[in-house]
Amino acid sequence: MAELSTAEIAFRLFVAGVAMVGPTLLFLGFWRFMLWLRDDALIDVLVARGTLDEQPAPSAADVLATATASHPGARRCPFCETRNFPGVVQCRDCGKRLR
Numbered sequence: 418m419a420e421l422s423t424a425e426i427a428f429r430l431f432v433a434g435v436a437m438v439g440p441t442l443l444f445l446g447f448w449r450f451m452l453w454l455r456d457d458a459l460i461d462v463l464v465a466r467g468t469l470d471e472q473p474a475p476s477a478a479d480v481l482a483t484a485t486a487s488h489p490g491a492r493r494c495p496f497c498e499t500r501n502f503p504g505v506v507q508c509r510d511c512g513k514r515l516r
C-alpha cells in the first residue's frame with residue numbers, strides 16, 4: 418500500500434468537496450437564472466393593458482382542476498359540477514359523497 422503525500426490527500430479532499438458542493442451550487446445558480454429570466458415587467462404591462470385580469474398566481478387547486486379536466490375518466494359532481502378524478506368517493510370541491 419503506497420503512502421499518500423499530504424498534497425495528494427489535500428487534492429483528493431478538494432475533489433471530494435467539489436463533487437459534493439458542485440451540484441448544489443449548479444442548482445442554486447440555475448434557480449437564480451430562472452428567477453432572472455422571469456419577465457415581471459412584461460406581466461405588469463399586460464395587466465396595465467387589460468390583457469391579463471390580474472397577476473397570474475396558479476394555486477394548487479387550479480393545477481389540479483386543469484389536470485382533472487383533461488383526464489379522460491373524470492367524474493362530474495352532481496351537486497357542484499366539479500370534475501373529480503375517477504375512483505374518488507368524495508368531491509374535492511364541495512366534499513359531498515359521489516355516487
Ligand SMILES: [Zn+2]
Pocket residue numbers: 494495496497498499508509510511512513
Ligand atoms: Zn361537489
